[in-house]
Amino acid sequence: MKFVDEVSINVYAGKGGNGCLSFRREKYIEKGGPDGGDGGDGGSVVVVADESLNTLVDYRFTRNYRAQSGESGRSRNCTGRSAEDLVLRVPVGTTILDEDIGEVLGDLSVSGQRLVVAQGGFHGLGNARYKSSTNRAPRQTSPGSEGEFRSLKFELKVLADVGLLGLPNAGKSTLIRAVSSAKPKVADYPFTTLVPNLGVVSVEAHRSFVMADIPGLIEGASEGAGLGIRFLKHLTRNRILLHLVDMAPYDGVDPADAALTIVHELERFSPTLAARERWLVLNKSDLLDAETLDERRTAVLKALDWKGRVYTISAIAAEGTAALCGDLMNYLEECRAREAADPSLLVAEQELQHRMQVEARERIEELRAILRARADDDDDEDFDDDDFDVEVEYRL
Numbered sequence: 203m204k205f206v207d208e209v210s211i212n213v214y215a216g217k218g219g220n221g222c223l224s225f226r227r228e229k230y231i232e233k234g235g236p237d238g239g240d241g242g243d244g245g246s247v248v249v250v251a252d253e254s255l256n257t258l259v260d261y262r263f264t265r266n267y268r269a270q271s272g273e274s275g276r277s278r279n280c281t282g283r284s285a286e287d288l289v290l291r292v293p294v295g296t297t298i299l300d301e302d303i304g305e306v307l308g309d310l311s312v313s314g315q316r317l318v319v320a321q322g323g324f325h326g327l328g329n330a331r332y333k334s335s336t337n338r339a340p341r342q343t344s345p346g347s348e349g350e351f352r353s354l355k356f357e358l359k360v361l362a363d364v365g366l367l368g369l370p371n372a373g374k375s376t377l378i379r380a381v382s383s384a385k386p387k388v389a390d391y392p393f394t395t396l397v398p399n400l401g402v403v404s405v406e407a408h409r410s411f412v413m414a415d416i417p418g419l420i421e422g423a424s425e426g427a428g429l430g431i432r433f434l435k436h437l438t439r440n441r442i443l444l445h446l447v448d449m450a451p452y453d454g455v456d457p458a459d460a461a462l463t464i465v466h467e468l469e470r471f472s473p474t475l476a477a478r479e480r481w482l483v484l485n486k487s488d489l490l491d492a493e494t495l496d497e498r499r500t501a502v503l504k505a506l507d508w509k510g511r512v513y514t515i516s517a518i519a520a521e522g523t524a525a526l527c528g529d530l531m532n533y534l535e536e537c538r539a540r541e542a543a544d545p546s547l548l549v550a551e552q553e554l555q556h557r558m559q560v561e562a563r564e565r566i567e568e569l570r571a572i573l574r575a576r577a578d579d580d581d582d583e584d585f586d587d588d589d590f591d592v593e594v595e596y597r598l
Contacts, residue, residue, distance in 0.1 A: 216244030218346025
């Protein structure tokens with residue numbers, strides 16, 4: 203199965219049924235009259251957030267979705283049957299955009315949330331509707347209106363409070379395994395994480411937050427190296443980022459250079475995201491002696507000109523992780539308390555997330571253009587959006 207986090211589809215709402223032109227004609231009834239019924243309403247297209255889904259792969263293979271039309275009215279004042287709405291189910295965290303006008307129609311962030319993306323046509327009126335004291339035998343009806351058509355784009359961004367950022371093998375998956383029940387793949391080679399993973403971190407009873415682990419970045423990611431920057435958009439919803447740095451890399455890379463690589467790629471992707479609250483987490487401290495660890499820590503802080511919070515941990519040994527998670531929980535609760543006391547802060551946060559998502563959308567489109575140009579140079583005529591997906595095997 204493919205992990206698909208964005209698709210483009212076309213939706214067609216149903217047409218409203220036409221009104222009926224009819225006159226009552228019955229034996230032994232001296233005077234008849236108009237009895238044409240109204241038509242039925244056309245079906246609308248409705249998108250619903252479903253927590254049981256985690257990919258948009260179903261919409262990759264079927265691109266056109268049509269709701270049924272309403273039935274026409276009938277004689278004897280019979281109203282045509284209205285069509286049922288066409289329901290499209292998507293994962294929680296899906297943003298719906300109108301591709302023709304570039305407008306965000308909605309953001310489904312709660313399970314069961316519904317959004318009408320194409321309104322069905324309204325019913326036409328039968329001639330019985332036009333009867334009056336001066337028009338006893340109307341021959342006038344109205345047709346049902348056409349349903350709406352939209353070209354939509356679905357964008358999935360995972361819902362999490364904390365996002366993990368770092369090079370491959372920095373220990374992101376190990377950290378999320380250590381502090382939550384999530385079990386992402388961990389191995390001693392790069393790119394073991396191919397898709398975002400979520401874990402619920404429970405600090406104590408009734409106090410928890412969600413952590414997201416995304417595939418690692420490498421130098422040149424903004425130009426398509428490695429898995430590229432396509433998964434960075436999943437961090438635009440996070441309230442805080444953890445920048446993990448491997449202090450004992452197996453390939454001998456300088457931790458300071460590795461930290462700078464991540465910052466540069468992040469700034470190229472979205473300046474707004476790069477300015478987001480970010481904590482530095484120095485991982486694999488158990489593999490170094492105190493003197494070497496202190497030297498490398500000083501070099502990383504100097505290279506980044508770091509002024510924020512710094513944590514030294516060993517994710518695999520769970521050393522320092524409890525203090526880190528406790529501080530994260532306190533920070534998130536403070537953010538929520540401030541927004542509850544001042545709603546304008548929540549509005550500002552939503553606007554900030556929107557700006558990050560716009561920047562992310564633009565950069566990913568630029569990356570697509572780079573990959574298409576590269577495919578053209580290589581005479582690869584088969585490049586399409588499927589090449590932008592990642593193949594995933596789900597196991598129970």
